Amino acid sequence: MDNRRMRELEEMCIQEDPPFCQAACPLGMDGRGLCSDLAAGTVDKARAKVEEGLPLPLLLCRICDEPCRTACPKGRSGDAISMALLERYSLENGKAPRKRPSFLSPRTDRIALVGSGLAAMAALESLRAKRYLPQVYIPDGDLAAQLREDKRLPRDLLDETLERLLEGLNVVTESPSLEELSEFGGVVIADESPLRYPGPTDDVTFATEVTGLFSLPLPSGSPSTEARRGLEAVLSLERHLQGASLESGRTKKTDRNTRLKAPEDDTPSKATVPRGETYSSEEATAEAARCLLCQCLICHPWCLYLQEYGGSPRKYIRTYHNNLIINKGNRTANRMIDSCTLCGLCAEVCPTGLDVGQASLESRRKMVETGHMPPSHHDYPLRDMASALEETDFLLDPTGGSPEWLFFPGCQLGASEPRWVSESYRYLTDRLESVALWVSCCGAPARWGGREALYMDVMDLWIERWEGLGRPKVVTACSTCHGLLKERLPEGTAVTLWETMDKLGLPEEGDVSAETVTVSDPCTARDDRTAQEAVRNLLRRRGLALEEHPRSGRTTECCGFGGLVFSANPDLAKRSATRRVQEAGHPMVVSCAMCRELYSRTGHPTWHILELLLSPEGKAPSPKPFPGWSARRENRKRLKADMTSGTVPKEPSESLVMDEKLRQNLDDRWIIEEEILKVIEEAQSGGPRLRRKDSDVYLAYSVLSERTLWVEYSPEGDRWRIHDSYSHRMTIQEVTR
Ligand code: SF4
Ligand code: SF4
Ligand code: SF4
Numbered sequence: 001m002d003n004r005r006m007r008e009l010e011e012m013c014i015q016e017d018p019p020f021c022q023a024a025c026p027l028g029m030d031g032r033g034l035c036s037d038l039a040a041g042t043v044d045k046a047r048a049k050v051e052e053g054l055p056l057p058l059l060l061c062r063i064c065d066e067p068c069r070t071a072c073p074k075g076r077s078g079d080a081i082s083m084a085l086l087e088r089y090s091l092e093n094g095k096a097p098r099k100r101p102s103f104l105s106p107r108t109d110r111i112a113l114v115g116s117g118l119a120a121m122a123a124l125e126s127l128r129a130k131r132y133l134p135q136v137y138i139p140d141g142d143l144a145a146q147l148r149e150d151k152r153l154p155r156d157l158l159d160e161t162l163e164r165l166l167e168g169l170n171v172v173t174e175s176p177s178l179e180e181l182s183e184f185g186g187v188v189i190a191d192e193s194p195l196r197y198p199g200p201t202d203d204v205t206f207a208t209e210v211t212g213l214f215s216l217p218l219p220s221g222s223p224s225t226e227a228r229r230g231l232e233a234v235l236s237l238e239r240h241l242q243g244a245s246l247e248s249g250r251t252k253k254t255d256r257n258t259r260l261k262a263p264e265d266d267t268p269s270k271a272t273v274p275r276g277e278t279y280s281s282e283e284a285t286a287e288a289a290r291c292l293l294c295q296c297l298i299c300h301p302w303c304l305y306l307q308e309y310g311g312s313p314r315k316y317i318r319t320y321h322n323n324l325i326i327n328k329g330n331r332t333a334n335r336m337i338d339s340c341t342l343c344g345l346c347a348e349v350c351p352t353g354l355d356v357g358q359a360s361l362e363s364r365r366k367m368v369e370t371g372h373m374p375p376s377h378h379d380y381p382l383r384d385m386a387s388a389l390e391e392t393d394f395l396l397d398p399t400g401g402s403p404e405w406l407f408f409p410g411c412q413l414g415a416s417e418p419r420w421v422s423e424s425y426r427y428l429t430d431r432l433e434s435v436a437l438w439v440s441c442c443g444a445p446a447r448w449g450g451r452e453a454l455y456m457d458v459m460d461l462w463i464e465r466w467e468g469l470g471r472p473k474v475v476t477a478c479s480t481c482h483g484l485l486k487e488r489l490p491e492g493t494a495v496t497l498w499e500t501m502d503k504l505g506l507p508e509e510g511d512v513s514a515e516t517v518t519v520s521d522p523c524t525a526r527d528d529r530t531a532q533e534a535v536r537n538l539l540r541r542r543g544l545a546l547e548e549h550p551r552s553g554r555t556t557e558c559c560g561f562g563g564l565v566f567s568a569n570p571d572l573a574k575r576s577a578t579r580r581v582q583e584a585g586h587p588m589v590v591s592c593a594m595c596r597e598l599y600s601r602t603g604h605p606t607w608h609i610l611e612l613l614l615s616p617e618g619k620a621p622s623p624k625p626f627p628g629w630s631a632r633r634e635n636r637k638r639l640k641a642d643m644t645s646g647t648v649p650k651e652p653s654e655s656l657v658m659d660e661k662l663r664q665n666l667d668d669r670w671i672i673e674e675e676i677l678k679v680i681e682e683a684q685s686g687g688p689r690l691r692r693k694d695s696d697v698y699l700a701y702s703v704l705s706e707r708t709l710w711v712e713y714s715p716e717g718d719r720w721r722i723h724d725s726y727s728h729r730m731t732i733q734e735v736t737r
Helices: 003-012 020-024 031-039 043-053 057-063 067-071 083-093 118-129 145-149 155-166 223-242 281-289 304-309 313-325 345-349 356-369 375-390 412-416 418-431 444-448 452-468 479-488 497-504 529-541 562-568 570-583 593-601 609-613 629-643 660-668 673-684
Strands: 111-114 135-137 170-172 186-189 213-215 394-396 405-408 435-439 473-476 494-496 517-520 546-548 588-590 606-608 689-691 698-704 707-716 719-728
Touching: 003 313, 003 356, 020 031, 020 067, 031 043, 031 083, 031 281, 043 057, 043 083, 057 083, 057 118, 057 155, 057 223, 083 281, 111 118, 118 155, 118 223, 145 155, 186 223, 213 223, 304 313, 304 570, 313 356, 345 356, 356 444, 356 562, 375 444, 375 562, 375 629, 394 629, 405 418, 412 418, 412 593, 412 629, 418 435, 418 497, 418 609, 418 629, 435 629, 444 452, 444 479, 444 562, 452 479, 473 479, 473 497, 479 494, 494 497, 494 529, 497 529, 517 529, 529 546, 529 609, 562 570, 570 593, 588 593, 588 609, 593 606, 606 609, 629 660, 629 673, 660 719, 673 698, 673 707, 673 719
Parallel strands: 111 135, 111 186, 135 170, 186 213, 405 435, 405 473, 473 494, 517 546, 517 588, 588 606
Antiparallel strands: 394 435, 689 698, 698 707, 707 719
16 A cells, blocks of 8 residues: 555545534534533633634624524534534633743834724734734724724723734834835734735635735624634745745635534434523533534444444554555554455445545555555465365366356355255256366465455466366355455356345255344345345245344454454454353344355354355254364365265374363364364374473474474373363474584
């Protein structure tokens, strides 16, 4: 992910866009922050925000025209938030922020301010804050002239303000001539005096054709706009004095926009009306609490991963990028990058369609490319993929090379239960002419792990073999395989087993009676409405009453297997599965073998759809428990042997004895029995082993691909008792003394 791509993705996340009130306020007042502070009772912080956000705050909060109210979504069906009243409450009740003493002397630039009114006063306040001492021309004699007619502004407040603004300045109560003004290094004209610059002025900078002369347009009638104009004129004048660009980074305030979407489901409410002139503490809190704190984090409640690491996806993308470009120091976000299931749910719910999963995947590819992908994150799934491609891959083609149909169930279905593959194949051969069966892996673990080149090799080989079979139509039983194959096969070539069964008829007739079941769609089928409907049709036809999972169809979630999170962040994967089963009202039915495994592992009764479709009429069978990773590997071998009339291999579990706790513990760490047996067999036939003193317990190791696996064992009859096993990535170097 390069800088350009990062910015492109970051820009898609609107979480940092301003709330509606702030976008509408010419001064950009942080209304959301103000409400949040007041609702939390932190009035001092609220006051600091108002003082920072508004010029002449004590005046403005009394007379502001509140354009924020027009934009506030609370106003759509009830009352918008009373922002000006909240500002005033904060100013009158919060402690004044401590001012840092300034030891800097005033600036010596010769500048002038001409005019009166709110814009002139705001400009003067800003100039003084920047340590300028302008010459002030007030042609009508009163800087606050127009404001005196407004009864909302107490006379003493105006007088105090003027005294503060004009203190120590040279004030002339006459109109200056243009010649006189030409002697100044910079001038702001802010009223309707005859001096108003007659030529064109810039809408944003108020620059005139005379360098250093900035002239404001006729008063707008909007106090907030006037105050804003005063500030913009001062910014122009300052840039002019510094020789900086007047335009850089500036847009017309009214152009500032927000891409936020107003919430649909807000409860209308009435504004809190103050009993007196201003709010009491309770009234201010009540009014502030009505604020929706508008921001976009729509994706958060949907995704445990986004909740896990906190902050907006914008922050995630920045973190991914920083993690990739770091030269020195630790890459602390590696696990974070590998903990996204790549499920695409965020893109589905996000108003701009931002797919954090895509950013995570691109980052993984970069990590692999630059050698920074921690090998442990995806070690087991990649080993498992290699085993599925090399040891248990088989093709059964009764047509001798030109089948019309190819059943490709993937590698996980037979690992869960070999019978689901063999019986589905029998079902297809009973109903279709010339069907071949190919059990293998589509390469998804390589793709999810960021090993795109490896994935492309697997997929290219797949396509080559499919072409060698005469390009048959493909029936899939795994939504991940289905999605990946559809990327490469001509349209309409791949169909799911569920659509096929829905068309050709149920494998077994009659009802399987079960209580209501919750249907859960796999995340890789979120876009596949046809497959989702076929699953539901089939279940109904078997007499089952269905309930939808609260998050189903396009907004279904991942079980924790996707993106290899079950391996990179097992704890998060378990919590994802647990949250999902807890939200299901009933035992679940799924059409993905890995969803079934991960939900079953939580203890929640979960059927694979084939468990129900292939059962004879009658009571539904009890859902199978999770078989364990070792047994899944054995299941694949058994399937291959059964289907190809090969010898059914002896299962490692027949040769090993260990207590259930240890078996579970090893399985959880993907130390599988087949590999344990391999280490023992090597040691027993002359490989390295150590013997514990005065016992028959041996410690042996073997280097299996990139890991060293250690096994502590002792003989027990004609089997081996396993005391412990562990693995690491250090290389053991044998030294001969
Ligand atoms: S839904 Fe999430 S990713 Fe999309 S804009 Fe909102 S915060 Fe950003
Ligand atoms: S609800 Fe609150 S944050 Fe949203 S626009 Fe209104 S005042 Fe601003
Ligand atoms: S792809 Fe899925 S897991 Fe990743 S951030 Fe989006 S919703 Fe969350």
